[in-house]
Amino acid sequence: MSVELTGAEITVRCLQEEGVDYIFGYPGGAVLFIYDELFKQDKVKHILVRHEQAALHAADGYARSSHKVGVALVTSGPGVTNAVTGIATAYMDSIPLVIISGQVPTAAIGQDAFQEVDTVGITRPCVKHNFLVKDITELASTIKKAFYIASTGRPGPVLVDIPKDITQQKTVFSYPNSVSMRSYHPEVDDNSRQVKKAAQLILGAKRPMVYTGGGVILDNASEELTKLVRYLNFPCTNTLMGLGGFPATDKRFVGMLGMHGTYEANMAMQYCDVLIAVGARFDDRVIGNPKHFYSEERKIIHIDIDPSSISKRVKVDVPIVGRVSQVLNELITLIKASKEETDAHAIKEWWKQIDLWRERDCLRYDRASAVIKPQMVVEKLYTVTKGDAFVTSDVGQHQMWAAQFYSFDKPRRWINSGGLGTMGFGLPSAMGVQMANPNGVVACITGEASIQMCIQELSTCKQYQLPIKIINLNNRYMGMVRQWQEFFHGNRYSESYMDALPDFVKLAESYGHVGMKIEKPEDVEGALKEAFKLKKRLVFMDFITDQTENVFPMVPGGKGLSEMILV
Amino acid sequence: MENEAGALSRVAGLFSARGYNIESLSVAPTEDPTLSRMTLVTVGSDEVIEQITKQLNKLIEVVKIVDLSEGDHIERELMLVKIRAIGGDREEVKRLADIFRGNIIDVTDKSYTIELTGTSSKLDAFLDAIERNMILETIRTGASGLGRGERILKV
Numbered sequence: 001m002s003v004e005l006t007g008a009e010i011t012v013r014c015l016q017e018e019g020v021d022y023i024f025g026y027p028g029g030a031v032l033f034i035y036d037e038l039f040k041q042d043k044v045k046h047i048l049v050r051h052e053q054a055a056l057h058a059a060d061g062y063a064r065s066s067h068k069v070g071v072a073l074v075t076s077g078p079g080v081t082n083a084v085t086g087i088a089t090a091y092m093d094s095i096p097l098v099i100i101s102g103q104v105p106t107a108a109i110g111q112d113a114f115q116e117v118d119t120v121g122i123t124r125p126c127v128k129h130n131f132l133v134k135d136i137t138e139l140a141s142t143i144k145k146a147f148y149i150a151s152t153g154r155p156g157p158v159l160v161d162i163p164k165d166i167t168q169q170k171t172v173f174s175y176p177n178s179v180s181m182r183s184y185h186p187e188v189d190d191n192s193r194q195v196k197k198a199a200q201l202i203l204g205a206k207r208p209m210v211y212t213g214g215g216v217i218l219d220n221a222s223e224e225l226t227k228l229v230r231y232l233n234f235p236c237t238n239t240l241m242g243l244g245g246f247p248a249t250d251k252r253f254v255g256m257l258g259m260h261g262t263y264e265a266n267m268a269m270q271y272c273d274v275l276i277a278v279g280a281r282f283d284d285r286v287i288g289n290p291k292h293f294y295s296e297e298r299k300i301i302h303i304d305i306d307p308s309s310i311s312k313r314v315k316v317d318v319p320i321v322g323r324v325s326q327v328l329n330e331l332i333t334l335i336k337a338s339k340e341e342t343d344a345h346a347i348k349e350w351w352k353q354i355d356l357w358r359e360r361d362c363l364r365y366d367r368a369s370a371v372i373k374p375q376m377v378v379e380k381l382y383t384v385t386k387g388d389a390f391v392t393s394d395v396g397q398h399q400m401w402a403a404q405f406y407s408f409d410k411p412r413r414w415i416n417s418g419g420l421g422t423m424g425f426g427l428p429s430a431m432g433v434q435m436a437n438p439n440g441v442v443a444c445i446t447g448e449a450s451i452q453m454c455i456q457e458l459s460t461c462k463q464y465q466l467p468i469k470i471i472n473l474n475n476r477y478m479g480m481v482r483q484w485q486e487f488f489h490g491n492r493y494s495e496s497y498m499d500a501l502p503d504f505v506k507l508a509e510s511y512g513h514v515g516m517k518i519e520k521p522e523d524v525e526g527a528l529k530e531a532f533k534l535k536k537r538l539v540f541m542d543f544i545t546d547q548t549e550n551v552f553p554m555v556p557g558g559k560g561l562s563e564m565i566l567v
Numbered sequence: 568m569e570n571e572a573g574a575l576s577r578v579a580g581l582f583s584a585r586g587y588n589i590e591s592l593s594v595a596p597t598e599d600p601t602l603s604r605m606t607l608v609t610v611g612s613d614e615v616i617e618q619i620t621k622q623l624n625k626l627i628e629v630v631k632i633v634d635l636s637e638g639d640h641i642e643r644e645l646m647l648v649k650i651r652a653i654g655g656d657r658e659e660v661k662r663l664a665d666i667f668r669g670n671i672i673d674v675t676d677k678s679y680t681i682e683l684t685g686t687s688s689k690l691d692a693f694l695d696a697i698e699r700n701m702i703l704e705t706i707r708t709g710a711s712g713l714g715r716g717e718r719i720l721k722v
């Protein structure tokens with residue numbers, strides 16, 4: 001007779017079977033048996049955060065930087081509600097996570113029991129799927145399904161809610177090798193006809209544009225993308241989520257597009273005749289006013305794994321449902337084999353036009369400024385880290401400057417919350433990134449407002465000796481809010497001034513880290529060098545930056561891509 | 568869809584979260600008890616219907632979807648209606664029920680309860696034919712539908 005295991009043992013065994021090395025969590029009553037099992041083994045290492053939101057962001061950063069599923073463990077009730085922001089953040093950016101949450105015992109469900117919330121109900125709109133395990137014999141297969149669903153198709157977070165009594169009950173453990181679900185088929189149908197049509201359009205293009213997004217990163221398809229774009233000599237732009245998908249230092253890269261995209265990227269997007277959209281979802285921050293976008297004629301090819309991303313906001317001419325890597329590979333083969341060639345003359349003319357737009361130098365700023373310009377800090381960070389750091393960010397102006405001024409040549413190096421725009425994401429996600437890349441250089445670019453949303457994680461960083469470098473672009477404002485108030489609300493800076501700021505140097509020191517305050521432009525590079533020499537220490541660098549600096553270009557809400565406010 | 572707790576709320580939640588309308592919804596297990604079949608009536612432009620279909624397809628518990636209105640189909644709804652029926656009205660109500668092929672399934676000396684099946688517009692027409700203040704209560708199931716002839720939705 002086989003031995004029986006408790007639900008808690010089974011849970012931990014499942015994680016081991018999945019090859020999970022780190023799990024980010026916070027204990028509580030409903031998960032005590034699971035914590036007891038974690039204690040008895042050392043394959044799955046538990047990272048104790050200081051707030052459940054951070055557990056989710058850390059698991060998320062781990063997943064984004066490693067292409068593995070991130071795992072978080074939280075208790076019932078407030079553990080879950082604290083985690084919701086992190087779950088929604090991952091959901092909006094299609095990040096594969098498995099969240100294990102404790103629940104009150106089966107018999108207590110619905111009784112308004114202590115620390116009971118309807119976890120499945122609360123998280124339903126912000127997960128790819130969720131489960132409540134009501135029968136111990138289904139626990140292992142449910143966890144298997146959770147990992148499968150999270151990591152296949154369009155990825156996303158999957159939550160498994162486990163009542164406490166299930167973690168105590170016993171059953172025979174066997175972990176299924178494979179999953180088959182009649183209602184979930186992530187593999188895609190044959191799309192070769194569509195791919196052929198796309199190849200035809202591409203070869204006939206006179207003003208082509210390649211627009212790529214998070215799908216390229218999620219599918220590890222940067223190599224294929226780079227190959228195709230270089231072969232065709234087409235211009236390429238990335239969304240905020242797609243940065244690093246195509247090397248930013250390649251001259252074919254025209255910068256990020258969208259609300260804070262470059263002049264050349266937005267103009268090329270507006271005036272191209274064939275648009276090749278790859279794993280990007282025509283977000284409202286990307287194409288601006290759709291009516292204005294339609295006012296120019298162009299043919300659109302759209303490659304996406306999720307049919308619901310296609311023709312959602314913008315009608316496309318050649319929809320291709322499929323994995324980016326597979327479709328790009330087929331395109332490369334078709335195009336190379338084709339007797340037809342691209343119109344070299346037209347494309348040369350198109351590049352001339354783009355270069356003219358480039359001359360507008362839309363990202364310029366005052367390099368001789370007597371106060372520290374935030375853009376300059378990011379540029380220096382790029383130099384000092386030789387462009388090879390993992391950069392996480394929070395949300396606001398600093399996020400945009402990081403995206404504009406740190407040239408990402410590799411995928412999974414730029415980690416930020418694009419879809420939900422979650423302040424507080426930067427530091428905890430950096431913890432996950434550092435865990436997944438123990439030898440990697442990890443920098444967190446943040447603002448004095450955002451960093452305070454998960455500042456408690458400085459303690460976690462101390463406990464696990466995470467040598468993250470925090471680049472605080474301290475403008476004493478919720479700069480992004482202030483910018484909108486300046487542009488659209490008559491300079492009335494309602495509640496966007498950050499008053500009563502802590503002394504960040506002392507704060508860092510009190511957590512056992514190194515703190516630095518940098519106030520002069522000439523000190524920026526030296527300070528960065530010094531900080532990055534401290535390979536084993538977390539350094540909190542408080543840069544006192546220009547309070548009035550704004551992010552340009554900017555496509556104001558409701559305006560079209562070519563209607564940017566320029567510096 | 569899978570006959571599982573929570574499947575219905577995922578569908579309903581999707582409609583409310585994305586601002587779509589549910590005109591009516593009827594659902595029950597099929598001959599295969601692990602599956603439920605739902606008929607959901609909604610209105611929207613072609614683009615909206617396309618998005619609704621794609622979004623529903625993404626729900627893990629949804630096994631298969633057809634848009635019945637894309638082809639020939641049959642649609643039926645059941646209504647129970649309790650009507651005040653006193654004196655001369657009794658004959659009149661019974662006559663109307665006959666015209667609409669309804670069955671009187673409960674009788675008191677003051678009321679008739681009529682069971683009526685048909686398309687939603689037939690049920691509407693019946694109600695329109697009866698004086699508003701004679702209608703004591705109504706309940707309708709919402710439409711259930713099947714494709715005609717060889718159009719079969721089966722897993």
Ligand SMILES: Cc1cc2nc3c(=O)[nH]c(=O)nc-3n(C[C@H](O)[C@H](O)[C@H](O)COP(=O)(O)OP(=O)(O)OC[C@H]3O[C@@H](n4cnc5c(N)ncnc54)[C@H](O)[C@@H]3O)c2cc1C
Pocket residue numbers: 092093094153154155212213214215216218219238239240241242256257258259260261278279280281282283285286303304305306309322323324325395396399417418419420421422480
């Ligand atoms: C303050 C702020 C300002 C912002 N400004 C900008 C801006 O100026 N420019 C900008 O671009 N964004 C900006 N954003 C981000 C924006 O909100 C969106 O998050 C972002 O544009 C979406 O990127 P994406 O289109 O690449 O889609 P993602 O959210 O990354 O979605 C990825 C797409 O790829 C698909 N996919 C996933 N896996 C695969 C696969 N294996 N094969 C094929 N397809 C796959 C998915 O189905 C999905 O459609 C801003 C955000 C904030 C917070």
Ligand SMILES: Cc1ncc(C[n+]2csc(CCOP(=O)(O)OP(=O)(O)O)c2C)c(N)n1
Pocket residue numbers: 394395396397398399421422423424446447448449450451473475477478479480481
């Ligand atoms: C949790 C959360 N609350 C509110 C917002 C709205 N918001 C977006 S940017 C921003 C200001 C960020 O300020 P700071 O971190 O100092 O960055 P800066 O813009 O100054 O660089 C706010 C409040 C948000 N994105 N997330």
Ligand SMILES: [Mg+2]
Pocket residue numbers: 396447448449473474475476477478479
């Ligand atoms: Mg600020």
